[in-house]
Amino acid sequence: MIVFNITWSEERVREFLQKENLSYQNIEMPYGLSTGGDDRSSTCKKILPDDLTGKTVLDIGCKFGYFCIEAIKRGARKVVGIDFDPENIRKARMIADCLGMPITYELFDIETDRIQEKYDYVLCLNVLHHLKDPIAVLDRLIEATYENLILEVASLGPRDRKRLKISLFTSMLLKHLPVLFISGNGRSSQFRDHKFFITQSAIRRLLMNHQNMFASVNIEPTEFKDRFIAIAAKRRIGKLLVVAGPIACGKTTLIRKLQNNELPEVAGCLNVDDFSSWRTVNARRFDELTDPVIDKLILYYDIKRPFFKNTKVYERDVALDILKNAAAVSFLTLWTPPDILIEQLDKKEQDKSRDGRSTGKKYQKLRKAYQDFEKIRTIYSDWIEFCQKQSAKHIVVSVTDGVRISTDENWKQLVMEQ
Numbered sequence: 221m222i223v224f225n226i227t228w229s230e231e232r233v234r235e236f237l238q239k240e241n242l243s244y245q246n247i248e249m250p251y252g253l254s255t256g257g258d259d260r261s262s263t264c265k266k267i268l269p270d271d272l273t274g275k276t277v278l279d280i281g282c283k284f285g286y287f288c289i290e291a292i293k294r295g296a297r298k299v300v301g302i303d304f305d306p307e308n309i310r311k312a313r314m315i316a317d318c319l320g321m322p323i324t325y326e327l328f329d330i331e332t333d334r335i336q337e338k339y340d341y342v343l344c345l346n347v348l349h350h351l352k353d354p355i356a357v358l359d360r361l362i363e364a365t366y367e368n369l370i371l372e373v374a375s376l377g378p379r380d381r382k383r384l385k386i387s388l389f390t391s392m393l394l395k396h397l398p399v400l401f402i403s404g405n406g407r408s409s410q411f412r413d414h415k416f417f418i419t420q421s422a423i424r425r426l427l428m429n430h431q432n433m434f435a436s437v438n439i440e441p442t443e444f445k446d447r448f449i450a451i452a453a454k455r456r457i458g459k460l461l462v463v464a465g466p467i468a469c470g471k472t473t474l475i476r477k478l479q480n481n482e483l484p485e486v487a488g489c490l491n492v493d494d495f496s497s498w499r500t501v502n503a504r505r506f507d508e509l510t511d512p513v514i515d516k517l518i519l520y521y522d523i524k525r526p527f528f529k530n531t532k533v534y535e536r537d538v539a540l541d542i543l544k545n546a547a548a549v550s551f552l553t554l555w556t557p558p559d560i561l562i563e564q565l566d567k568k569e570q571d572k573s574r575d576g577r578s579t580g581k582k583y584q585k586l587r588k589a590y591q592d593f594e595k596i597r598t599i600y601s602d603w604i605e606f607c608q609k610q611s612a613k614h615i616v617v618s619v620t621d622g623v624r625i626s627t628d629e630n631w632k633q634l635v636m637e638q
């Protein structure tokens with residue numbers, strides 16, 4: 221444990237504790253004194269590892285800074301506590317000064333101010349359910365998190381149930397559903413206003429299903445009744461290659477050849493020496509990707525996906541959220557002419573029917589779409605436009621008549637050649 225330089229005299233600490241009302245989170249002060257308030261040490265053990273050397277931590281709604289102090293004690297490189305109450309910030313700064321700890325406290329409203337950088341750990345404990353728009357804030361927290369996002373949230377307890385005049389049966393039912401329960405008058409007790417009560421499965425769905433940036437969400441009880449902690453581990457990908465094209469264009473074969481290092485000219489264009497250790501994930505199977513840290517990953521992406529999913533634009537496709545988790549992204553778009561697409565689609569369907577897995581209507585619809593050359597070109601063109609906006613390396617490859625590689629700017633030339 222790191223020892224800090226205490227500059228305050230015992231008399232000054234005693235005077236400070238007497239004068240200020242600091243009783244919220246029990247903070248250990250020098251000379252065997254403390255602020256009084258709730259003991260949050262068991263929550264702290266659950267959410268912060270013993271060693272935070274080199275890590276950065278942001279505590280949103282930090283109150284007097286208990287969790288910031290604990291992060292600094294564990295060796296965090298940078299700790300920032302934010303709160304919209306000037307009194308909290310004033311007191312938190314005085315406590316940090318007394319303890320000689322380098323913590324930055326800022327007056328900040330999480331609903332209106334923007335977090336400017338990413339932190340390894342983002343804590344938001346007992347704040348979300350007080351906010352006007354918790355989902356919008358959650359998005360900001362996700363963006364600000366590099367490693368772990370930790371939330372402590374109020375769910376509907378027996379006292380709240382009675383106050384809100386909800387029957388026992390309804391509350392039991394709600395507890396098991398993914399619900400953001402909107403409190404009628406915004407008050408759950410004399411002192412605290414809860415605008416929402418949020419169930420565990422609601423948090424899980426918001427973090428795991430509405431977007432694709434977390435590898436896992438662990439839910440734990442806390443020392444407060446009817447509250448829970450969610451510890452969400454963000455996916456961190458080193459290098460990501462998106463291999464894209466419509467269904468039946470040959471992505472699976474191309475990826476297999478890349479992983480067998482059979483396409484050195486393509487690998488060379490992507491500045492990769494060896495693809496054999498790269499993992500693969502299909503955009504439909506992110507649930508298989510439970511490791512938070514993945515060094516090298518190939519994403520298998522169907523460029524018609526947003527149209528099947530009704531999201532319509534690539535920017536809204538949750539599968540592409542993963543681009544934000546990667547340190548370096550490159551794109552490989554596989555161009556396959558419509559006649560070959562139809563041939564490969566028919567073969568795929570025949571194989572599926574043989575296995576009793578016919579796709580019927582979807583296959584017919586796709587086959588009809590592939591008969592329209594202009595439509596195919598538009599889909600490719602929209603996708604390539606999206607890739608260009610990502611400012612990442614992008615190549616367009618054709619393998620139907622030998623291997624041809626083109627940059628995204630002159631991909632149309634490649635199309636005309638075939």
Ligand SMILES: C[S@@+](CC[C@H](N)C(=O)[O-])C[C@H]1O[C@@H](n2cnc3c(N)ncnc32)[C@H](O)[C@@H]1O
Binds near residue numbers: 245329345346350
């Ligand atoms: C219930 S306390 C929780 C304190 C601490 N996180 C904990 O769990 O011990 C909520 C804290 O969030 C702060 N807060 C509430 N709304 C906020 C907002 N919009 N922006 C920043 N801080 C906020 C309050 O001032 C208060 O300090």
